[in-house]
């Protein structure tokens with residue numbers, strides 16, 4: 152009997168092994184998780200029809216928004232679509248759409264779900280312009296990891312972030328979305344963001360693919376108006392706008408987004424030089440480029456295409472792999488291939504790039520998002536702490552006369568202004584699924600921080616308009632107080648996309664409230680929440696102290712309260728210059744030297760900014776010692792190590808960022824007065840001295856790009872400056 156049993160078991164085992172082997176033999180290679188990605192891509196591509204390939208190069212929308220392109224209902228979305236902009240905040244609709252792709256399409260290629268997770272998904276943290284003022288890449292990386300975790304668990308695989316457009320004109324609403332006026336700063340925070348979003352392995356279900364945008368030169372939009380042309384020389388393209396993208400590509404960014412702007416006559420979305428010569432051939436980027444929203448079709452108003460078909464041809468042949476929303480590729484690529492105008496090999500290369508990212512995200516093995524409750528994935532305590540820290544470190548103390556701040560715990564505080572109780576505007580533009588209810592307002596933060604104080608409140612006025620009827624109550628409250636915290640700033644819609652403003656000044660009603668309150672003779676602390684540098688020349692004198700909050704996100708009120716009470720020592724420094732007035736624009740720290748440095752100035756205003764790049768105060772004082780170099784005469788290949796001791800001579804601990812600038816006053820091309828090449832932030836205890844060190848890479852830090860993007864390092868004198876310290880080194884041949 153036993154023998155019979157054994158025989159039966161062996162027989163069944165043999166059958167099952169054969170079936171398994173047959174199944175594996177029939178199972179296509181691209182579905183084999185253990186196979187190399189490139190082999191899986193080739194196998195899958197070999198099975199695809201032209202129509203299926205073209206679908207992979209298209210992106211629709213799905214979910215809550217009412218965009219005309221929104222084909223949100225499941226039945227309307229083709230099962231073969233390559234990507235969707237997903238407006239949902241949970242995984243249900245995503246999984247429904249994905250199931251359609253996996254089960255109803257012939258090959259079961261998963262959809263890639265993207266969205267604008269710019270500074271948080273639901274746990275919103277400071278806008279990028281503020282993040283850069285923290286000079287804390289690690290903290291930004293952690294915050295991006297929080298955003299990735301919430302986004303992936305809510306149905307997304309891909310974010311259209313980081314935005315790394317160097318911006319020097321605050322009239323441009325999108326300056327809020329990038330890391331300020333400096334190329335190196337944008338590069339450092341770009342890398343931190345990419346690492347935070349993608350981590351080392353994008354198939355991790357807490358990570359998402361990044362997207363460097365808007366490639367390239369969008370921040371040079373003339374007059375700060377959005378969507379307009381930009382005039383950028385090749386040398387400026389390489390020395391100013393390209394460095395953050397090169398850094399991001401080297402950091403492994405999965406995708407890029409082509410920009411709306413025209414680059415000196417060639418739109419970014421049909422620019423073969425930037426999209427293919429540089430990005431693919433020189434930098435060897437192996438991911439893909441998605442166009443910005445309808446940017447392919449917009450080649451028509453930009454004057455380089457007469458029809459959508461021509462726009463599709465120009466954009467695709469230039470090197471944009473995926474078409475966002477305007478269906479130009481879907482409608483015309485097959486025709487263009489059949490007409491021989493688009494080589495099928497180029498379509499294949501584009502599809503391979505899209506599939507590569509899908510495989511790296513693990514979507515073939517895990518196409519669906521595990522269900523989770525909002526409580527399980529949003530606003531987790533440890534994540535709130537992270538974004539609170541970033542908000543604290545992003546805020547900049549701009550003025551503090553006679554140590555007005557920090558406030559004593561027993562003050563009678565008058566909290567006045569349209570931002571005092573406001574929640575939604577602290578979220579800033581591009582707030583994804585952030586909700587005003589999640590935000591700690593300034594009023595709530597101050598109430599909680601100053602338990603022994605009496606906190607009075609009056610709105611005083613709206614953000615804009617001419618209604619001064621609230622002034623009387625504001626004066627009444629102010630008269631009763633020891634100190635006035637005047638909370639002003641911008642609505643979140645005043646910055647971000649399509650949000651250009653002709654002036655950096657706040658609306659007159661807000662300035663009027665400041666100047667009227669000043670007449671009462673009470674000390675005033677000006678608190679600003681805004682998405683761009685402000686024109687403060689008329690109201691700055693009224694503030695005994697001034698703090699720039701930026702749009703700090705959900706923990707903003709608690710962060711500023713900590714600074715006001717002294718629980719937090721402010722450490723932020725500006726990532727973008729605050730001009731004296733709008734008329735000074737363009738004004739930024741790394742301008743080129745004038746032919747007549749002491750002439751040619753405005754006759755009617757000062758010719759220095761109100762607050763310069765990298766400016767910011769602390770509650771303690773840092774004393775800089777002598778700047779030293781291991782050698783001051785160098786030859787190529789030598790190692791240059793610079794050091795400077797910094798001492799906290801105050802009576803409380805504090806964090807200090809040391810900015811290292813390089814100048815090359817005599818070169819084949821005229822170079823900026825100085826350029827930031829390194830920064831480092833460290834905490835110094837009261838009385839402590841730390842040595843800050845910069846190891847110079849001569850080509851990287853002293854060199855420059857010529858118009859071909861070739862780096863040059865010339866012999867001659869170079870100057871390194873830190874604060875008011877300056878050191879000359881000579882590079883011999």
Ligand code: GLC
Pocket residue numbers: 267311364443444648
């Ligand atoms: C917008 C923006 C871009 C965004 C995209 C998708 O027009 O320019 O930054 O990522 O469309 O929303």
